[in-house]
Amino acid sequence: MAWWQILLLTVYAGLEILDELQIYSSLNTPVGAGMIAGIIMGDLQTGLIIGASMQLMVLGVGTFGGASKIDATTGTVLATAFSTSVKGMSPQTAISSIAVPVAAIMVELDVLARFANTYFSHRVDHLIDQDKINYSAVERNLLYGAIPWALSRAVPVFIALAFGRGLVQTIAKALNGDLMWLGTGLTVAGATLPAVGFAILLRYLPVKKHIAYLILGFTVTTLFSVIFSNIQALGTGVAVANKSFTATFNGLPMLAIAMIGLALAILHYKSIPINKVAAKNVVAPSGNVDSKINDNKGEITDDEL
Structure with a gap:
C-alpha cells in the first residue's frame, strides 16, 4: 500500500463524517466509501462489492436524537483497503472479519467525539454570557467542533492502514491455511449480512399495513x-x-x-x-376515535419518524 493511498484514505475518512453531519452528498455512505476507496486502491469492483454489502447490512439501522450507530462507512474503507492489498483476502472475508468489527468499535469513538465537542459548546455558552458578545469567537468555536469529529475517523484509519497491514496479512494467511474452516465460515457470514439489513428494515417498516x-x-x-x-x-x-x-x-x-x-x-x-x-372523522359509538382504524402495533410509521 503506497503512502499516498494511506494519506488519501485518511483524509477521506476525516471528511466523510463532516459530510454526513452537514452536507450529506451520499459520498459518506458505505457504497460511496466503497467507490472512493476502490478508486484509490485501484480496484473499483472490490470496493463496490464491499460498500454495497455494508450498505445493505445497515438498511434498517438509523439514529434518533444523539444516539450513535455502527460506522459502516469507516469499516468499508478499511475492508476495501486491506482486501485489495492483502493477498488471499476475499471481499466477503474482509466484510465479516474487518468491516463489521471496525464498524462496531467505531461506536466508542463516535461517543468520544460527541463528548469532546462539549468543550467547545461550553466555550460558546461562556462567550454568549458575556456583556459584549464576541461573535467571531463564537463562530470559530462552532467550527472547531469539526476537529474532534474528523479526528475520530481519520486517526484510527491512519493507524490501521499504516501499522496494521502486517497483522491483517497474518490473519489472511491463517484463514487460508490452518484456519481454513474459519475463513470459509467468515466468507459465508459476509455474504449473508445483507439479509440482516433487510430483516431490520422490514421490522421497522409498516409491512402489515402495506x-x-x-x-x-x-x-x-x-x-x-x-x-x-x-x-x-x-x-x-x-x-x-x-x-x-x-x-x-x-x-x-x-x-x-x-x-x-x-x-x-x-x-x-x-x-x-x-x-x-x-380516520379522524370515524368515531366509535362511545364518542372516541375507533382504535382499530390504525392498528400498527410494533411498527414505526412515518409520523413517528
Missing part, C-alpha cells in the same frame, strides 16, 4: 429477473450458433425496478391525506 406493496415489489422484481435472464441465455445461444448474430441482450437495470417502486410510493403518498382525514 403488505400488498411488498408482495407486488417482490413479484415484479423476480418476474423481470427471470424473463431477462432467459432472454440473455437465448441471445447467447443464438450467438454461439450464428456468428453473424451480434445483438447484445442486457438485463433489466435496477434503476427500472426502482422507478416502479417510486411510482408505487408516489401513489401511496398521495393517498395518505385522504386516509388520515377519514
Whole structure:
C-alpha cells in the first residue's frame, strides 16, 4: 500500500463524517466509501462489492436524537483497503472479519467525539454570557467542533492502514491455511449480512399495513429477473450458433425496478391525506376515535419518524 493511498484514505475518512453531519452528498455512505476507496486502491469492483454489502447490512439501522450507530462507512474503507492489498483476502472475508468489527468499535469513538465537542459548546455558552458578545469567537468555536469529529475517523484509519497491514496479512494467511474452516465460515457470514439489513428494515417498516406493496415489489422484481435472464441465455445461444448474430441482450437495470417502486410510493403518498382525514372523522359509538382504524402495533410509521 503506497503512502499516498494511506494519506488519501485518511483524509477521506476525516471528511466523510463532516459530510454526513452537514452536507450529506451520499459520498459518506458505505457504497460511496466503497467507490472512493476502490478508486484509490485501484480496484473499483472490490470496493463496490464491499460498500454495497455494508450498505445493505445497515438498511434498517438509523439514529434518533444523539444516539450513535455502527460506522459502516469507516469499516468499508478499511475492508476495501486491506482486501485489495492483502493477498488471499476475499471481499466477503474482509466484510465479516474487518468491516463489521471496525464498524462496531467505531461506536466508542463516535461517543468520544460527541463528548469532546462539549468543550467547545461550553466555550460558546461562556462567550454568549458575556456583556459584549464576541461573535467571531463564537463562530470559530462552532467550527472547531469539526476537529474532534474528523479526528475520530481519520486517526484510527491512519493507524490501521499504516501499522496494521502486517497483522491483517497474518490473519489472511491463517484463514487460508490452518484456519481454513474459519475463513470459509467468515466468507459465508459476509455474504449473508445483507439479509440482516433487510430483516431490520422490514421490522421497522409498516409491512402489515402495506403488505400488498411488498408482495407486488417482490413479484415484479423476480418476474423481470427471470424473463431477462432467459432472454440473455437465448441471445447467447443464438450467438454461439450464428456468428453473424451480434445483438447484445442486457438485463433489466435496477434503476427500472426502482422507478416502479417510486411510482408505487408516489401513489401511496398521495393517498395518505385522504386516509388520515377519514380516520379522524370515524368515531366509535362511545364518542372516541375507533382504535382499530390504525392498528400498527410494533411498527414505526412515518409520523413517528
